[in-house]
Amino acid sequence: xxxxxxxxxxxxxxxxxxxMLECSQTKGHDRMYWYRxxxxxxxxxxxxxxxxxxxxxxEISDGYSVSRxxxxxxxLSLESAIPNQTALYFCATSDSxxxxxxxxxxGPGTRLTVL
Amino acid sequence: xxxxxxxxxxxxxxxxxxxxxxCNYSYGGTVNLxxxxxxxxxxxxxxxxxxxxxxxxKGIKGFEAxxxxxxxxxxxxxxxxxxxxxxxxxxxxxxxxxxKIIFGSGTRLSIRP
Numbered sequence: 001x002x003x004x005x006x007x008x009x010x011x012x013x014x015x016x017x018x019x020m021l022e023c024s025q026t027k028g029h030d031r032m033y034w035y036r037x038x039x040x041x042x043x044x045x046x047x048x049x050x051x052x053x054x055x056x057x058x059e060i061s062d063g064y065s066v067s068r069x070x071x072x073x074x075x076l077s078l079e080s081a082i083p084n085q086t087a088l089y090f091c092a093t094s095d096s097x098x099x100x101x102x103x104x105x106x107g108p109g110t111r112l113t114v115l
Numbered sequence: 116x117x118x119x120x121x122x123x124x125x126x127x128x129x130x131x132x133x134x135x136x137x138c139n140y141s142y143g144g145t146v147n148l149x150x151x152x153x154x155x156x157x158x159x160x161x162x163x164x165x166x167x168x169x170x171x172x173k174g175i176k177g178f179e180a181x182x183x184x185x186x187x188x189x190x191x192x193x194x195x196x197x198x199x200x201x202x203x204x205x206x207x208x209x210x211x212x213x214x215k216i217i218f219g220s221g222t223r224l225s226i227r228p
Contacts, residue, residue, distance in 0.1 A: 058215070096214070
């Protein structure tokens, strides 16, 4: 969805490096999410944010941190990357005005490889 | 804990065959249900969704899904698949009032031309 963008699209890094993945959206949604996708495991929620001052841990937040710099921007950081964080990372947004019906809109993904 | 099960991890069909992908969820309350599709190299896109009303919902590209509350199921169907349907399909469940969608592990669909 062109309304949700992620940078970079691909990144190869080394163990121990700090990495930041960025997500921006022009949909005007207040809720944003970070997922990782691994083969056979589907999508797992890392962190989510309902507004700029509200950050919540998902099911697999260990080793990750996030920052909601503005309503439109939500970044994911790996403070010290490790090989098992190699995955495809997706950002998503949804609209609280349709609470209970919130379809999520996904960005194109960032493929991260940690050597 | 709420969970979503997709029992078929990889399905291989010939073109024009009929498709049914299974999805079962564990939550007993009111739910919204989704099927997302991920074409090779692309991001997830919504295929169809159920919120209320007619339990048979129709989505894009000829797909449909039927919500059977008594079976906690939301199976995806297509009468005649095409090679372009090759993709990974994810079932997802949103408990009404929550903002956390729970995804299944996905089913990879391969279509032989």
